[in-house]
Amino acid sequence: MTSWKVTLPCTRAEAEAIDAADDAAEGMVLMTTELEEDDREHWRLDAYLEVAPTPEAIAAIRLLAPSAGDVAPVVEELPDEDWVTLSQDGLEPIAEGRFVVHTSAHPVAAPEGGRAFLIEAGQAFGTGHHATTSGCLAMLDRLADQSFTRIIDIGTGTGLLAFAAQHLWPAAEIVATDIDPRAIIVTRENAELNALDGIALIVADGALDDTITARAPYDLVIANILAGPLVSMAPELAAIAAPGATIVLAGLLETQRADVVAAFAGCGCTLAETDRRGDWTILQLTAGAVRYVPTKPIDPKGRDGWALDL
Structure with missing residues (x-):
């Protein structure tokens, strides 16, 4: 199945606001990535879509990263790939105490006495x-x-x-x-x-x-x-x-x-x-x-x- 990705630069504050919103953009899977450790200004927003992005969709993505200003979004066609799996490639498992949380793209075993949870993005x-x-x-x-x-x-x-x-x-x-x-x-x-x-x-x-x-x-x-x-x-x-x-x-x-x-x-x-x-x-x-x-x-x-x- 052909899918699409739209990429824009963003800031850490914008990334955190996107992560904390459960309805930031309909019909998309959104991923934010830190490009340089502890750098508040250099982050990336990737929006994955099942269909070619319309001007309205791109405008909605732009609203999530106002710091990008007039930067042209990078629009990529991703043929024959699972767009949800692609969006989860960067979601490594996280561990907190006796808990591990992972996606199907990165399965892990539970720690001794703990529990692993499969939670997809x-x-x-x-x-x-x-x-x-x-x-x-x-x-x-x-x-x-x-x-x-x-x-x-x-x-x-x-x-x-x-x-x-x-x-x-x-x-x-x-x-x-x-x-x-x-x-x-x-x-x-x-x-x-x-x-x-x-x-x-x-x-x-x-x-x-x-x-x-x-x-x-x-x-x-x-x-x-x-x-x-x-x-x-x-x-x-x-x-x-x-x-x-x-x-x-x-x-x-x-x-x-x-x-x-x-x-x-x-x-x-x-x-x-x-x-x-x-x-x-x-x-x-x-x-x-x-x-x-x-x-x-x-x-x-x-x-x-x-x-x-x-």
Whole structure:
């Protein structure tokens, strides 16, 4: 099958924004590559398509890399190749604690006492290759000696963090949610690929869905999304947490940490640990000794009023 690749230069900031977005460009697989170690300016964006790129598609790709300015994109026809496999050629396996994450292009065995997850690059965020997701894996690994019975993964993406939680706490009741129905489809497919079952999958905007609140409180809350939504959703995430629950937050830049911590402190949560990875930071918080009750009704349409101006 003939496929196509469109390449543009980009910056590290643009690459990280692309990696963190689960709907950056429809009908494409996007890959970003660091060209020089620790160089913020010299990265590359490759967009793989099944059909010849239209002017509209190229314009959409250009929007993802505004630093490219008037640089002409390199458009290549890739005959008789699997475009998804091509897009994964650079995705080497990543290891965090007892977990290894790999694509079918780079299969690996699980470490002794650990677990290997097959997660293909595709339509949902969370292959483990972004610092926020790998940092969450490491954070969960460090929590392995604690006991959790009810766990929720908000913004599950590919399902990877929910899968890791199930490996660590197999007797726990686990819920994985995402606002994007495609992500829940991807999570279900990934669960089948990895011979996993028993995780409840819910399409939901935030944590206000009746199915989510009916299962509350949760003693482990995971939310790997973005800083703005974390700030705006702090009251509802704190409200579904059990007293003393562990809350793992990611998707925020180090420069946004104070705002996120302050939002959750206002809901009775205290900071327990941070894990900084480049410009990104993963937070572990502890819910208050008394279950938090929001001081005003939470309207999903109005939560943006709490959001950061990102």
